[in-house]
Amino acid sequence: MELVLPRHIGESEARHFLDRHRVWAYQKLEDIRQRSGRLKQSCVPLIGGASVPFQGVATELVVVEGGRRKVHRRLDGAFEIHLPQGSLEQEALEIRHALYSWVRVWMRAEVSSLIDHFTPLEGLEPRRIRIKAMKTRWGSLGPKNDMNLNWLLAFTPPEVLAYVVIHEICHIRFRNHSKAFWDLVARHDPCWPERRFWLKQHGTALLHRFG
Ligand SMILES: [Zn+2]
Numbered sequence: 358m359e360l361v362l363p364r365h366i367g368e369s370e371a372r373h374f375l376d377r378h379r380v381w382a383y384q385k386l387e388d389i390r391q392r393s394g395r396l397k398q399s400c401v402p403l404i405g406g407a408s409v410p411f412q413g414v415a416t417e418l419v420v421v422e423g424g425r426r427k428v429h430r431r432l433d434g435a436f437e438i439h440l441p442q443g444s445l446e447q448e449a450l451e452i453r454h455a456l457y458s459w460v461r462v463w464m465r466a467e468v469s470s471l472i473d474h475f476t477p478l479e480g481l482e483p484r485r486i487r488i489k490a491m492k493t494r495w496g497s498l499g500p501k502n503d504m505n506l507n508w509l510l511a512f513t514p515p516e517v518l519a520y521v522v523i524h525e526i527c528h529i530r531f532r533n534h535s536k537a538f539w540d541l542v543a544r545h546d547p548c549w550p551e552r553r554f555w556l557k558q559h560g561t562a563l564l565h566r567f568g
Contacts, residue, residue: 412515427455428458461508490509495560
C-alpha cells in the first residue's frame with residue numbers, strides 16, 4: 358500500500374496518521390480486494406474459467422494485456438488472447454469477442470474441407486456458409502441452401518461438428534426428418550445417434566456458458 362502525502366507533512370506525522378487510521382486503511386484494502394473478487398466472479402457465466410473445450414479438449418486461455426485485440430494459437434495448443442490496455446474489467450466479454458472472431462475463420466476452413474469431401478459423393482452443396490452465434494440451435498438450412506452453423510460447434514468434439522454439417526447438407530435433398538433423410542445421414546455418419554446424444558447431454562451447458 359502507498360500513502361500519498363501533501364508536501365508539508367513530515368514522516369513522523371504521516372506515521373502517526375497511519376497508526377490512527379490503520380483499521381480504516383485495512384478496511385479500504387479489504388473492500389478493494391472484495392470488489393475485484395466480485396468482478397472475477399461476475400465473469401464466470403460468460404466464459405467460465407481459464408480454459409475452453411476446443412474440439413472437446415480442455416484448452417488453456419492465456420490473456421495478455423496491451424496492443425490490439427487478437428488471438429493466436431500457441432505451439433502448446435493454448436489460445437493466447439491479446440486485449441487492449443484497460444479492458445480487463447470486461448475481460449470475459451472481450452475474450453468472447455476475440456475467440457468468436459478467431460473461431461469463425463477457423464471453422465470456415467474446417468467446414469469447407471468437410472464439404473469439399475462430401476459434395477462429390479452426393480452432388481449436394483450449400484450456397485453459402487454462415488458461422489454465427491445462435492441461441493438455441495446448432496445448425497439450420499435456409500430456403501436457398503444457405504447453411505448456418507453455431508460457432509459453439511468449435512467447442513464440441515470434431516465428430517459432432519462433422520455430424521451437424523452432414524445433417525444440414527442432407528436437408529438440401531430432404532427438407533424434413535423422414536426415414537429417407539436419416540438413411541442419407543447414416544450413409545455418411547453411421548454413428549449419428551451418438552453425436553445427437555452428445556448434443557443433448559452437453560449442448561445446453563455449452564449454450565448457457567457462452568450464450
Ligand atoms: Zn434437421
